[in-house]
Amino acid sequence: MNLTELKAIQLAELFSALSDASRIRIISLLIEGEMSVSALAEGLKMSESAVSHQLRGLRQMRLVRARKNGRQVFYSLDDDHVAKLYSMGLDHVEHG
Amino acid sequence: MNLTELKAIQLAELFSALSDASRIRIISLLIEGEMSVSALAEGLKMSESAVSHQLRGLRQMRLVRARKNGRQVFYSLDDDHVAKLYSMGLDHVEHG
DNA sequence: ATAATATATGAATGTTTGCTCAACTATTCA
DNA sequence: TGAATAGTTGAGCAAACATTCATATATTAT
Numbered sequence: 001m002n003l004t005e006l007k008a009i010q011l012a013e014l015f016s017a018l019s020d021a022s023r024i025r026i027i028s029l030l031i032e033g034e035m036s037v038s039a040l041a042e043g044l045k046m047s048e049s050a051v052s053h054q055l056r057g058l059r060q061m062r063l064v065r066a067r068k069n070g071r072q073v074f075y076s077l078d079d080d081h082v083a084k085l086y087s088m089g090l091d092h093v094e095h096g
Numbered sequence: 097m098n099l100t101e102l103k104a105i106q107l108a109e110l111f112s113a114l115s116d117a118s119r120i121r122i123i124s125l126l127i128e129g130e131m132s133v134s135a136l137a138e139g140l141k142m143s144e145s146a147v148s149h150q151l152r153g154l155r156q157m158r159l160v161r162a163r164k165n166g167r168q169v170f171y172s173l174d175d176d177h178v179a180k181l182y183s184m185g186l187d188h189v190e191h192g
Numbered sequence: 193a194t195a196a197t198a199t200a201t202g203a204a205t206g207t208t209t210g211c212t213c214a215a216c217t218a219t220t221c222a
Numbered sequence: 223t224g225a226a227t228a229g230t231t232g233a234g235c236a237a238a239c240a241t242t243c244a245t246a247t248a249t250t251a252t
Contacts, residue, residue: 007190014185015112019108024108048199048200049242052199052201056200071248081188089107092110093103112209116209118211144230145229148231149210149230152231166228167227168219196249198250199246200247201246202243203244204241204242207238207239209236210237214231215233219228222226
C-alpha cells in the first residue's frame with residue numbers, strides 16, 4: 001500500500017468532518033432529506049450561527065451541498081459515500 | 097432515525113480516531129500486519145513517544161490490540177470495521 | 193425606503209489535541 | 223547486580239477547534 005502523506009491528510013480531513021457530535025447530528029438529519037439552516041438549528045437546539053459555521057466546514061469538504069431558495073438555504077448530503085460511512089460507523093458503535 | 101446524543105458522541109469518537117494523519121498512517125501500516133511500536137515509529141518517522149500516545153488512544157477505542165512479547169509490544173487492528181472504514185474513506189478520496 | 197427574516201462571517205474565548213521532554217516501568221543481557 | 227532496550231506516561235505548550243457575540247449581506251414584505 002504505502003499511503004502518501006497527501007492522501008493520509010485528505011483521509012484524515014474526511015474523517016475529521018465526521019469527528020464532532022454536532023456534525024454527526026447534522027448529517028443524521030440530512031440523511032432523511034434536505035433541510036434549511038434554521039430547521040437544522042431548531043432540530044439540534046444549536047444557534048443558527050453555530051450550525052452555519054459547521055455547514056461551512058462540511059461544504060468545503062464537499063460533504064453537503066447548498067441550494068438557495070428565497071432567503072432560505074437548503075442543505076443536503078452531496079454524496080452517498082458520507083451516508084455509507086455514517087451507517088458503517090453506526091454499525092460499529094451499535095453492534096461489534 | 098433520530099440519533100441519540102450518546103450515539104452521536106460515540107460515532108464522533110470513532111471518527112475522531114481516524115481524524116488525524118498520523119493515526120491514519122499507523123492504521124495503513126497495521127493493515128499489512130502487526131508491528132512493534134519502534135517499527136511503527138521508524139516507518140512513520142515519528143518519536144516512539146508520539147506513536148505510543150496515539151496508540152493509547154486507538155487502544156482505548158478498541159481499534160487496535162496489543163500483544164506483548166519480551167520487551168516489545170506488537171500492535172494490530174482489533175477489528176475489520178476499521179479497515180473497512182479506512183478503505184471506504186480512501187475510495188472517496190481517490191475517486192468520486 | 194424601511195423593517196424584518198434567513199443566513200453568513202470575523203473576532204474573541206475556552207477547550208481539546210498532538211507533540212516534546214523527562215521520568216518511569218518492565219524486560220533482557222552481561 | 224547493573225546497564226541497556228522497549229515502551230508508557232504526565233506535564234507543558236502551541237496549534238486547531240467549536241461556540242458565542244456582534245455585525246454584515248441578501249431577500250422579502252410593508
